Amino acid sequence: MAPILEIQGLYKNYGSTEILKDINVSIDAGDFLVLVGPSGCGKSTLLNCIAGLEPISGGTLSIGGQDMTHVSPKDRDIAMVFQSYALYPTMSVAKNITFGMKVRGVDQQTQDAKLKKVAEQLQIDQLLHRRPGQLSGGQRQRVAMGRALVRDPKLFLFDEPLSNLDAKLRVEMRTEIKALHQNLGATMVYVTHDQIEAMTLATKIVVMKGGVVQQIGTPAEIYNRPANMFVADFMGSPAMNLIPAKAVKNGSGNTIEIEDKTGKPIVLKDTSGRDLPNNVVIGVRPEDISEPGARNGKAQQEADFLVDIVEPAGADTYVVTSLGGRQVTARLHAETTAQPGQHQTLAFDMAKVSYFDPDTGLRLN
């Protein structure tokens, strides 16, 4: 089956400024694609290009197997939810939802039936006669979703739909969007700057920076095997620890030496079996540094650390220490006995370590 959305070699320029460079993405029916990156990375522009709201400067774009590169938004069989909701202020909720059908000349009976179905699905039946101005933020969000759902399009587009909600509501709506995706089996493209939203919602993530795709993969791939130091640092909270180190050839494998402020380097054994350059940056997730025996990783290696700061976070306790001149965070049990200023033995899960080239930032293993 042809992919629902296929973007090939897409470029977007404003004058002489390149906003998007050589974007290649394709997704299948039922996929939930999340475009994530810091602000100004071009993710919203890419979404607008997919919607046809921004003309593209180069490359091709097809939706549902048909070339849509120069097709106007209304003929792309898409629906979009905007960050500001963009509800029509002078129309009632019902009129907002049925506006698209009215424009397309759908008969009144079908309109009413679809409106009823969507209103029940999103639990907004009691709000149908109100104006957008009389709704709360969460209710507006639902109406905006309703306006998209009622269209039953090939492709749903979401432009940071949750970023105007307060923290609690955001988590609720996130779950609801995920449930909606599962129940409908719809194909969605979702833009966010929030890497947790990206991880929880996506079946496929595109990490972008400066108009260039950094990595495309499943949430697990992105999280466990980041393609470069930017992705490693951007995805995950607290961020992956990136520690400068020296790799020393030692028979068939490598020994990794990390400078410690005690003067005596910490020595770990590499299990990747790759050739490594002399200077590397090793990337370790905070949860891959733990108390000995707390986790049963394949390649636990222990070392002694001086604890700088202890941050209890309820479920976990973060312990901050210093290695190779960088702050390093470890995620320990809530019941840990670690105390600031004292030594603590911690275990690295070397099987999960990433190696990066310090100059290019690219992944080595």
Next chain:
Amino acid sequence: MTDAVYSEARSQGQITRLVLRWLLYLLLFVFALFYLAPLFVMVTTSLKSLEEIRTGDLISLPRQVTFDAWRTAWASACTGIQCEGVRPYFWNSVLIAVPAVLISTLLGAINGYVVAQWRFPGANIFFALMLFGCFIPFQVVLLPMARMLGLMGIAGTIPGLIFVHVIYGLGFTTLFFRNYYVTIPAELTKAAKVDGAGFFRIFWSIFLPLSLPIIVVTVIWQFTQIWNDFLFGVSFSQAGTQPITVALNNIVNSTTGVKEYNVDMAAAIIAGLPTLLVYVVAGKYFIRGLTAGSVKG
């Protein structure tokens, strides 16, 4: 001890504030009287007989109220050789002002909508030139406009005057609507585009219903400008198409013999009433915050 001192200081402050407040009211009252005085003189003079005007005081109330002057001004005062009062000219003004206001407001709305929401290459220059049009003095365009009207074959006609006022008003109406529409988030247009609506559908269904406050402002502005216009009216009209401002001038300036102040005053009030009416009626529809809460939480 300290409490007493404190409350005394406070009550003194209150008294000072009260005195200042009343001084302010007094000042405002005096200004209001000052500005209303001419209207008072106009109304009372128009209700007096000529005899009473000659013998009486300018600011005294009429001893005997008579509407003769109003009747004369409306139906039989002489403007040059014709003696039909201001009535035909009043209707000329209505025939000029109403279509000119409607057309210039509608075109201004569409212009503003394009400049604010459908950015095209050169949109800024287009808008700057429109704005420039607002600052061209009337006198500069008189001759070229006369030539244009002649070429178009509508010189001296009411459609000709409507045309002149629409053209001259476009700069202002575009400015008003553009400034109003730039505050409406672009996402609204985008959402409507995705919903399948086109250029005019978005304008009629989404933008125009949002525009009541700015329509009211524009209508008041345009109506006042066009109704009160004298220069275009006197330059581009001929016998039979003159607006009321020109007729008023003729009544006042072309009488010979006794000056009928009461008729002049009545005619002037008649000429001024429609703009007054527009302010009173339209002012009620200044609805603020119509769009409040349409976007963002």
